[in-house]
Amino acid sequence: MTKRLWIETVGCQMNVLDSELVVAALRRQGWDMARGPAEADAVLYNTCSVRQHAEDKVYSALGRIRQEKQRKPDLVVGVLGCMAQKDQELIRRRAPWVDLIVGPGQLHQVPMLVADVLGGGGPRLEVSLERKGAARDVIARSFESYDPDRDPAMRPTPFQAFVRTQTGCDKFCAFCVVPHVRGPEQARAPATIVAEARKLVAEGCREITLIGQTVNSYRSRDGGRTTRLSDLLVMLDAIDGLDRIKFVTNYPRDMTDDLIAAVRDLPKVCRYLHVPAQHGSDAVLTRMKRGYTIGDYLEMLGRIRSALPDAAVTSDFIVGYCGETDAEFGLTLDLVRSAGFKNSFIFKYSPRPGTRAHERLADDVPEAVKKERNRLLLEAQAEVSVAGNRRFVGTRQRVLVEGLSARDEKRDVAAGPDEVVQLSGRTMCDQIVVFDAPLRLVGRLVDVDVRQAGPWSLAGAVADGLAEAVPLGSLAFSVESAPEVYQIAPRRGR
Ligand code: SAH
Ligand code: F3S
Numbered sequence: 001m002t003k004r005l006w007i008e009t010v011g012c013q014m015n016v017l018d019s020e021l022v023v024a025a026l027r028r029q030g031w032d033m034a035r036g037p038a039e040a041d042a043v044l045y046n047t048c049s050v051r052q053h054a055e056d057k058v059y060s061a062l063g064r065i066r067q068e069k070q071r072k073p074d075l076v077v078g079v080l081g082c083m084a085q086k087d088q089e090l091i092r093r094r095a096p097w098v099d100l101i102v103g104p105g106q107l108h109q110v111p112m113l114v115a116d117v118l119g120g121g122g123p124r125l126e127v128s129l130e131r132k133g134a135a136r137d138v139i140a141r142s143f144e145s146y147d148p149d150r151d152p153a154m155r156p157t158p159f160q161a162f163v164r165t166q167t168g169c170d171k172f173c174a175f176c177v178v179p180h181v182r183g184p185e186q187a188r189a190p191a192t193i194v195a196e197a198r199k200l201v202a203e204g205c206r207e208i209t210l211i212g213q214t215v216n217s218y219r220s221r222d223g224g225r226t227t228r229l230s231d232l233l234v235m236l237d238a239i240d241g242l243d244r245i246k247f248v249t250n251y252p253r254d255m256t257d258d259l260i261a262a263v264r265d266l267p268k269v270c271r272y273l274h275v276p277a278q279h280g281s282d283a284v285l286t287r288m289k290r291g292y293t294i295g296d297y298l299e300m301l302g303r304i305r306s307a308l309p310d311a312a313v314t315s316d317f318i319v320g321y322c323g324e325t326d327a328e329f330g331l332t333l334d335l336v337r338s339a340g341f342k343n344s345f346i347f348k349y350s351p352r353p354g355t356r357a358h359e360r361l362a363d364d365v366p367e368a369v370k371k372e373r374n375r376l377l378l379e380a381q382a383e384v385s386v387a388g389n390r391r392f393v394g395t396r397q398r399v400l401v402e403g404l405s406a407r408d409e410k411r412d413v414a415a416g417p418d419e420v421v422q423l424s425g426r427t428m429c430d431q432i433v434v435f436d437a438p439l440r441l442v443g444r445l446v447d448v449d450v451r452q453a454g455p456w457s458l459a460g461a462v463a464d465g466l467a468e469a470v471p472l473g474s475l476a477f478s479v480e481s482a483p484e485v486y487q488i489a490p491r492r493g494r
Pocket of ligand 2: 172
């Protein structure tokens with residue numbers, strides 16, 4: 001009988017991609033998707049370690065699955081990804097019913113490991129080397145890049161895909177666990193990336209988002225030639241049938257002029273740059289070991305603004321970092337009020353064992369203060385965002401229609417292709433736009449006249465005539481997202 005799989009994904013786009021690849025590999029072995037954990041033969045959690053909150057979610061999910069495992073002892077329970085690499089055996093001590101613990105560098109082994117467990121081979125732990133105590137290339141080899149065939153049915157939408165440019169990170173920001181759990185930075189060869197993009201486009205994909213922890217640090221050396229991210233964008237822009245190219249996440253110091261010029265000159269590259277500043281104070285940036293000052297950041301922002309006046313720039317910020325004073329936090333507020341970010345993702349500092357900040361600095365800002373600073377910064381960003389979005393009112397924007405709006409997704413609309421629903425899409429500057437239109441427009445480019453602006457989205461009406469007409473791809477699956485949790489599951493009612 002066909003075996004059924006349930007997978008839950010927590011964390012960043014890298015994890016969404018990894019889950020797609022794991023599912024694709026298992027489907028090639030004859031597995032099918034379950035509709036929920038209760039009817040699954042294997043339940044996998046693809047995990048995140050970047051903040052404690054993300055880990056807590058997985059441990060509570062493991063608590064819930066325990067009953068299922070008692071009912072069905074043959075159920076395979078697996079913990080994949082960053083938490084597996086970070087906690088290793090600790091996971092089995094806390095949840096002895098877990099069968100598989102597989103780090104991000106061993107995901108290619110999942111089909112074989114699941115088969116082993118089903119065959120009675122007992123629990124398995126497969127992780128990479130730690131980042132101390134061995135030569136860099138030996139550690140790097142223990143994190144294998146995992147980029148086999150894709151599975152359009154398991155992507156957020158069939159017409160959008162993530163493509164990895166590099167694995168790992170070498171920046172070692174003091175607060176961050178990523179270099180420890182994702183290993184050394186390793187670039188994929190340009191030809192591999194371009195071939196993957198071509199294949200995706202041939203399958204109907206129209207938008208590609210390149211992903212790397214510091215995507216703009218991308219460097220691939222082959223003999224005497226170095227390929228940078230800007231070179232890669234030139235190659236991808238030439239692919240017929242591809243409409244849009246995005247890339248995340250950028251590291252401020254590597255935002256070089258060739259890259260900014262590529263965004264300006266290449267028609268398919270979205271005018272959207274996510275370049276996390278993390279903090280507004282030089283003293284805190286030093287404690288974070290971010291490697292730049294606010295002066296450097298503003299100089300970079302100036303270069304972006306002068307070459308790309310209409311581009312959307314977004315940032316991440318950490319509030320309540322070790323030793324953060326009111327005055328230091330005030331500098332972050334000042335930066336948010338003055339820099340004109342389209343949006344900022346704001347996080348309360350969460351100490352991560354193994355990082356420099358955890359080893360050397362006290363997590364001394366009380367939780368209540370972190371919460372209050374989080375609220376104040378969100379409020380400041382919301383004001384800036386509304387003001388920025390108002391500039392679009394009265395303009396016509398070309399939108400790639402992604403699916404039902406959050407409102408109609410919540411209402412559980414089961415509409416036919418011609419039924420008018422509230423749809424949601426994004427502009428070339430990554431602005432979310434909602435509008436009423438027939439469901440069949442999903443996956444198409446349409447022109448929308450913007451009528452209203454809120455802090456997080458615009459609202460409008462479809463302009464006369466479609467920007468273009470293409471057949472609608474399969475809409476069978478979607479990622480249902482809540483902050484930090486992507487539940488990859490079949491879409492309801494379609
Ligand atoms: N380069 C990565 C960064 C991964 S972490 C990327 O692809 O986005 C994402 C964001 O989480 C960081 O930019 C930072 O703002 C936040 N973050 C990282 N470690 C954190 C910690 N220990 N506590 C709170 N926030 C953290
Ligand atoms: Fe983390 Fe800094 Fe790398 S935030 S992912 S160590 S650039």
